[in-house]
Amino acid sequence: MDTTVTPPPWVWPMPSGPMFQNAVPMLHDFLAQAAARDPEKIGLVYKKARFSYGDLNERANRFAATLAGAGIERGDRVVIFGDNTVETYVAFWGVLKANAIVSIVNPLTKSDKLLYLLNDCRAKALVTDSHIASVFMGAAPQSKHLQLTIVSGDLSNPEFSKLKGLMAFDSTIATSAPPPKRRAIDIDLAAIIYTSGSTGDPKGVMLTHRNMITATNSIASYIELGNDEVIMNVLPLAFDYGLYQMIMAVRVGARLILERSFAYPAQILNLMVEEGVTGFPGVPTIFAILAELKSLKSYDLSKIRYVSNTAAALPVKHITMLRDLFPTARIYSMYGLTECKRCTFLPPADIDRKPTSVGMAIPDTELWLVDENDKRLGPNEVGQLVIRGATVMSGYWEKPEETAKKLRPGPLPGERVLYTGDLCRLDDEGYLYFVGRMDDIIKSRGEKVAPKEVEAAIMNIVGVKEAAVIGVDDDVLGQAVKAFVVCEAGVAFSDKDIIRECQKRLENFMVPKFVQFVDELPKTNTGKIKKTGLS
Numbered sequence: 001m002d003t004t005v006t007p008p009p010w011v012w013p014m015p016s017g018p019m020f021q022n023a024v025p026m027l028h029d030f031l032a033q034a035a036a037r038d039p040e041k042i043g044l045v046y047k048k049a050r051f052s053y054g055d056l057n058e059r060a061n062r063f064a065a066t067l068a069g070a071g072i073e074r075g076d077r078v079v080i081f082g083d084n085t086v087e088t089y090v091a092f093w094g095v096l097k098a099n100a101i102v103s104i105v106n107p108l109t110k111s112d113k114l115l116y117l118l119n120d121c122r123a124k125a126l127v128t129d130s131h132i133a134s135v136f137m138g139a140a141p142q143s144k145h146l147q148l149t150i151v152s153g154d155l156s157n158p159e160f161s162k163l164k165g166l167m168a169f170d171s172t173i174a175t176s177a178p179p180p181k182r183r184a185i186d187i188d189l190a191a192i193i194y195t196s197g198s199t200g201d202p203k204g205v206m207l208t209h210r211n212m213i214t215a216t217n218s219i220a221s222y223i224e225l226g227n228d229e230v231i232m233n234v235l236p237l238a239f240d241y242g243l244y245q246m247i248m249a250v251r252v253g254a255r256l257i258l259e260r261s262f263a264y265p266a267q268i269l270n271l272m273v274e275e276g277v278t279g280f281p282g283v284p285t286i287f288a289i290l291a292e293l294k295s296l297k298s299y300d301l302s303k304i305r306y307v308s309n310t311a312a313a314l315p316v317k318h319i320t321m322l323r324d325l326f327p328t329a330r331i332y333s334m335y336g337l338t339e340c341k342r343c344t345f346l347p348p349a350d351i352d353r354k355p356t357s358v359g360m361a362i363p364d365t366e367l368w369l370v371d372e373n374d375k376r377l378g379p380n381e382v383g384q385l386v387i388r389g390a391t392v393m394s395g396y397w398e399k400p401e402e403t404a405k406k407l408r409p410g411p412l413p414g415e416r417v418l419y420t421g422d423l424c425r426l427d428d429e430g431y432l433y434f435v436g437r438m439d440d441i442i443k444s445r446g447e448k449v450a451p452k453e454v455e456a457a458i459m460n461i462v463g464v465k466e467a468a469v470i471g472v473d474d475d476v477l478g479q480a481v482k483a484f485v486v487c488e489a490g491v492a493f494s495d496k497d498i499i500r501e502c503q504k505r506l507e508n509f510m511v512p513k514f515v516q517f518v519d520e521l522p523k524t525n526t527g528k529i530k531k532t533g534l535s
Contacts, residue, residue: 063094111138
């Protein structure tokens with residue numbers, strides 16, 4: 001009797017071999033499948049070095065075997081504390097192949113927070129780089145559970161003698177070895193992604209293999225990724241938006257150009273031209289930098305097929321700039337949360353018709369809005385966004401009370417759906433508009449003011465680079481609206497100029513009472529504006 005399991009249509013044909021027989025797809029199968037299809041194809045470019053899929057898969061197999069040999073077992077947590085590097089890339093896939101759970105932590109994280117994360121998830125292994133020793137040495141030796149520390153780079157630092165189970169990264173991939181026997185299944189955790197922790201301690205978002213496979217397939221389908229794609233990723237792999245650029249590239253067998261940041265725009269743009277980049281995922285801070293560059297037209301970026309943005313709708317002036325810079329590219333405005341990866345996308349054909357919308361539900365996802373009494377709302381009513389689908393997290397790591405606030409009973413018996421904490425509205429055609437965070441709303445003059453709406457109005461003033469809006473205590477208004485504004489180079493405004501422009505665009509109760517000009521806005525490690533640093 002033939003017992004071969006036919007994979008679902010969204011999965012690449014499974015290569016032959018005992019480890020693949022009768023196996024439900026796992027996230028790390030993407031790399032093995034890419035290597036099996038075309039082992040010589042270049043999958044990664046890092047510092048102009050080129051790595052084939054066959055090479056990357058072999059390195060990940062060796063790394064996984066080393067972890068298993070050092071005692072890392074199914075379900076153990078492994079923290080990768082590192083930059084966008086080939087070592088981080090290999091370690092991510094290797095941890096999964098070892099049946100373990102991966103958590104990538106931004107290298108800009110400070111020692112006390114790193115120690116918290118290591119202890120919170122009870123990490124058994126740490127993978128890091130010697131150039132950030134000043135940070136991890138303040139955390140790793142104090143960690144309660146670490147048994148293995150893998151360090152790339154120079155290991156001559158005498159302080160490293162304090163590290164438990166010290167190994168050189170190069171030694172983990174030095175000897176050919178098959179990966180450990182597959183023991184995890186698709187409902188097992190693949191990753192713990194920590195939220196920024198802007199309020200209280202960071203929370204670990206638990207994502208299964210099934211969560212991440214579903215998200216990857218959904219996003220790759222609507223962006224229409226092909227195996228000839230060349231994707232530029234300057235976003236941190238510790239940021240889920242950056243991480244999924246790597247995962248999606250491997251999923252379709254595309255080439256990923258991995259850079260550490262967008263700190264040197266001219267260098268990145270030159271590299272994009274040299275490599276023939278076709279996909280450019282960005283965030284508002286990157287697009288704000290592009291908008292200020294005077295030499296953009298000197299770069300031949302005609303091969304760009306798509307540009308994407310997430311978190312919120314793009315300011316109209318950024319849409320105009322991107323269309324001018326990438327005239328033949330599809331522009332995707334998207335919105336999501338770490339707790340479910342992605343909620344919505346705006347089809348490129350609709351960006352002129354609905355420029356302030358974040359679009360419709362991504363494939364294989366449902367959404368609706370509810371009021372304070374959990375009653376479903378109709379068009380043009382503002383309420384909390386609820387997400388239903390296989391991308392929704394399993395919960396927050398060892399935080400049952402926090403999990404219960406977010407994951408609540410759904411419309412079908414036994415299921416849980418995600419209550420996002422985001423206020424949104426739907427128009428008559430079912431397109432979503434982000435209004436603001438429920439805990440971010442300003443109550444002024446008895447009215448509710450969504451900071452995002454005020455920020456969008458300010459951002460569309462010609463000459464404004466960035467804006468952030470908060471509420472400040474006021475004896476008369478309860479809370480007054482205060483705007484922090486960063487001007488483009490060579491541009492000068494007065495506070496009255498900004499207020500006057502806002503009066504043209506906003507209802508009176510939304511107009512800022514105070515305007516403060518700053519050279520830059522505080523940001524998180526992932527480039528998001530950090531309002532806790534404003535007052």
